[in-house]
Amino acid sequence: MALSTDDVRHVAKLARLALSDDEVEGLRSQLSDILAYAEQVSAAATGDVPPTSHAYPLANVFREDVPRPSLSPQEAISTAPEAEDGRFRVPKIVGAE
Amino acid sequence: MSELAGRSAAELAALLAGGEVSAREVTQAHLGRIRATDERVGAFLRVLDADALAHADDIDRRRAAGEALGPLAGVPLALKDILCTKGVETTCASKILETFRPPYDATVVRRLRDADVVVLGKTNMDEFAMGSSTENSAFQRTANPWDLGRVPGGSSGGSSAAVAAFQAPLAIGTDTGGSIRQPAAFCGVVGVKPTYGLVSRYGLIAFASSLDQVGPFARTVTDAALLLGAIAGHDPLDSTSIPEAAPDVVGGLERGVEGLRVGVVREFMAEGMDPGVRARVDEALSRLEKLGATLVDVSLPNAGYGIAAYYLIAPSEASSNLSRYDGVRYGLRVPGETTEEMMARTRDAGFGPEVKRRIMIGTYALSAGYYDAYYAQAQRVRTLIIRDFDQAYAQCDVLVGPTTPSTAFGFGDKTDDPLAMYLNDVYTVPSNLAGAPAMSLPVGLDEQGLPVGLQIMAPILGEAVMLRAARALEADLAFDPAPRGTNALEGVQA
Numbered sequence A: 001m002a003l004s005t006d007d008v009r010h011v012a013k014l015a016r017l018a019l020s021d022d023e024v025e026g027l028r029s030q031l032s033d034i035l036a037y038a039e040q041v042s043a044a045a046t047g048d049v050p051p052t053s054h055a056y057p058l059a060n061v062f063r064e065d066v067p068r069p070s071l072s073p074q075e076a077i078s079t080a081p082e083a084e085d086g087r088f089r090v091p092k093i094v095g096a097e
Numbered sequence B: 001m002s003e004l005a006g007r008s009a010a011e012l013a014a015l016l017a018g019g020e021v022s023a024r025e026v027t028q029a030h031l032g033r034i035r036a037t038d039e040r041v042g043a044f045l046r047v048l049d050a051d052a053l054a055h056a057d058d059i060d061r062r063r064a065a066g067e068a069l070g071p072l073a074g075v076p077l078a079l080k081d082i083l084c085t086k087g088v089e090t091t092c093a094s095k096i097l098e099t100f101r102p103p104y105d106a107t108v109v110r111r112l113r114d115a116d117v118v119v120l121g122k123t124n125m126d127e128f129a130m131g132s133s134t135e136n137s138a139f140q141r142t143a144n145p146w147d148l149g150r151v152p153g154g155s156s157g158g159s160s161a162a163v164a165a166f167q168a169p170l171a172i173g174t175d176t177g178g179s180i181r182q183p184a185a186f187c188g189v190v191g192v193k194p195t196y197g198l199v200s201r202y203g204l205i206a207f208a209s210s211l212d213q214v215g216p217f218a219r220t221v222t223d224a225a226l227l228l229g230a231i232a233g234h235d236p237l238d239s240t241s242i243p244e245a246a247p248d249v250v251g252g253l254e255r256g257v258e259g260l261r262v263g264v265v266r267e268f269m270a271e272g273m274d275p276g277v278r279a280r281v282d283e284a285l286s287r288l289e290k291l292g293a294t295l296v297d298v299s300l301p302n303a304g305y306g307i308a309a310y311y312l313i314a315p316s317e318a319s320s321n322l323s324r325y326d327g328v329r330y331g332l333r334v335p336g337e338t339t340e341e342m343m344a345r346t347r348d349a350g351f352g353p354e355v356k357r358r359i360m361i362g363t364y365a366l367s368a369g370y371y372d373a374y375y376a377q378a379q380r381v382r383t384l385i386i387r388d389f390d391q392a393y394a395q396c397d398v399l400v401g402p403t404t405p406s407t408a409f410g411f412g413d414k415t416d417d418p419l420a421m422y423l424n425d426v427y428t429v430p431s432n433l434a435g436a437p438a439m440s441l442p443v444g445l446d447e448q449g450l451p452v453g454l455q456i457m458a459p460i461l462g463e464a465v466m467l468r469a470a471r472a473l474e475a476d477l478a479f480d481p482a483p484r485g486t487n488a489l490e491g492v493q494a
Helices: A005-014 A021-038 A073-077 B002-006 B009-017 B023-041 B049-064 B107-114 B157-164 B181-187 B221-231 B266-270 B275-290 B303-324 B339-350 B353-366 B372-393 B418-425 B429-434 B463-477
Strands: B044-047 B076-080 B118-123 B170-174 B190-193 B214-218 B261-265 B294-298 B398-402 B438-445 B451-457
Touching: A005 A021, A005 B353, A021 B303, A021 B353, A021 B372, A021 B418, B002 B023, B009 B023, B009 B221, B023 B044, B023 B049, B023 B076, B023 B118, B023 B157, B044 B157, B049 B118, B076 B107, B076 B157, B107 B118, B107 B221, B118 B157, B157 B170, B157 B181, B157 B214, B170 B221, B181 B190, B181 B438, B181 B451, B190 B221, B190 B463, B214 B221, B221 B463, B261 B266, B261 B275, B261 B372, B266 B303, B266 B398, B275 B294, B275 B398, B275 B438, B275 B451, B275 B463, B303 B353, B303 B372, B303 B418, B303 B429, B353 B372, B372 B398, B372 B429, B398 B463, B438 B463, B451 B463
Parallel strands: B076 B118, B076 B170, B261 B294, B261 B398
Antiparallel strands: B044 B118, B170 B214, B190 B214, B190 B438, B398 B451, B438 B451
C-alpha cells in the first residue's frame, strides 16, 4: 500500500493535524510500510469469521437512574485553556470555510 | 534506615503492622533513594514528597489510635502518569497535557488511597503509552537500572525502572500491547497484565479502550499479587468492568505446580528469539518440569498475525480516543483564526511523532473505503486468536514462552524504524487481543548480564493459577533483583 502525499494530507485533515511538509513526507513512507505489514490480516481471516470488538463480552450494562454527586460546573471547566461565563470559549466556528 | 528501601512490600507491611517502623520512616527511606538515584534513572516525572509524607503521618496516627488498616498500609508505590490524580498534574508524558490537573481521581488511585498505599510520585512513560522504550516521553528519558545506557522498555518504563532501582517496592503500570510485561522483562522485575475488565479503567487516560488494562509491578510475585488484590474488583463507573467479585490471587500462591499442565507455545519458541533469552527460557521450563509440572507442546497458529491486527486495532481506537485533545476542554491550546485551525495547530504542536503516526494509521484504517479491509479484518483475526487460546487451554492450565525476543536494547537503537519497534510486542499482544491475563517473571540474565523475562499466560480470570506457577518458579530460581554489572545503578546502602 503506497500512499501519496495527497493521501497523507487528506488523512491529516480528517485527524485535525496541521502537519508540516517534512512531517507529511516522513509519514508517507512510514505509513506505507506499516500498512503494507498490516495488510497480512486480509489473508488471515475469511469473511465468515465474526469480528471481535471486546474480548470480555458484556451487553446492556445498566444502572439505576438516580441522581448522584458529580463535578460542579466550575470544577468541570477548571481545566479549560479559555473560559468565559462558565463556558468553554473557542475561536469563531461559523463562516470558517 | 535506608536499608528499608531494599525490602519487599510484604516485609515492609509486616514491619509496619508490628510497629517496628513507621510509615514516615519507610516513606523517607524511599524518597531518599529517589533523591540519590533519580537524576541518573529518570523514573519519575514528579515526586510528591509533601503529599507522601503527609499521608504517611496520617497512617501512623491512625495506627497509633488502634484503627484497622489494610494489608499494604504505609507501603510506598510509584504511579504511572496516565492515571488521573485530583489536583496533581497528570501528563501522559505529553506536551498536550503538560499542565493538566484532573478534577477527580481514577478509581485505581482511590482504591490505593483507601488501602493506605503511599503514592511517592508519578512515573515517566511513552507519550500516551505508545512505545516500547519510554523514549517517546515528551519530557525526559528513563534509563534501565541494569545498564544506564539502555532503555527500561515501555511504555511503563518509569514504573519498571523505579521498582528495579529500589525507589519503590511497588508500581502501577498499564498494558495495551505489552506495556507492563515488556518493561518488567527488561528491568528484571515482576509485571502483571490482569484480565481485561478486572481492574477499573475509570480515570485511566484512554489509549485503546478494548485493550487497555492497569496492573502491578513488584520485585516479588507475592507483592504483585498483593497489589493486584488491592486494585481489582468491579467498578460501576467503568461499564466494561467485570461485574463479579475479583478472584483471590494471594491465598493459593504457595501451592506449587505439582500436576499443573504448562503449555509451551510452539510459535513463540520457533524463531526470532535471541539465544540468551532462549537459554534462560529453556532452563525455566526444565525447572518447572522438575517442580512437578507437565510440559505440553501447544500451538497458537494465528498468533503471528497478532502484531498486524494490533497495529490496526490499537491505532484505530487511539485515533478516536485522542480526538478529545482539541484545545477546548483541557490541555494545550495554540491560537488559530478559526476553531478548526486552532484544533489542528494545537494537535500538531502538542503530540509527538509516534502519537501522530498512530493517529494517522488509525484515521486511515477507519476512513471510508478502508474500514472493511483493515479494522473489520483485524477484528476477525482477533476472533481467530481467541479461538487459538481456547483450544490451547483445552490441553493445559497456563501457557509459557518468552516475554520479549531480546533483552534491553540501547537508546536510539530502534527509534528510526517504527516497525522494528512494534515487533518488540510480538509475544505480548496476543493476550491483549484475547483479554486474558499474562505476566512476566524474571528468570535470569543473558550473556550480557541483562534480565530475561518468562511470560506466563492464563485463561480469562485465571490470575490465581498464573501467579501460583510464577511463585513456584520464583522460589526455585531465587533470582536476585538487585541490578549489577559494569554500568548498573549502585545497590541500596545497608
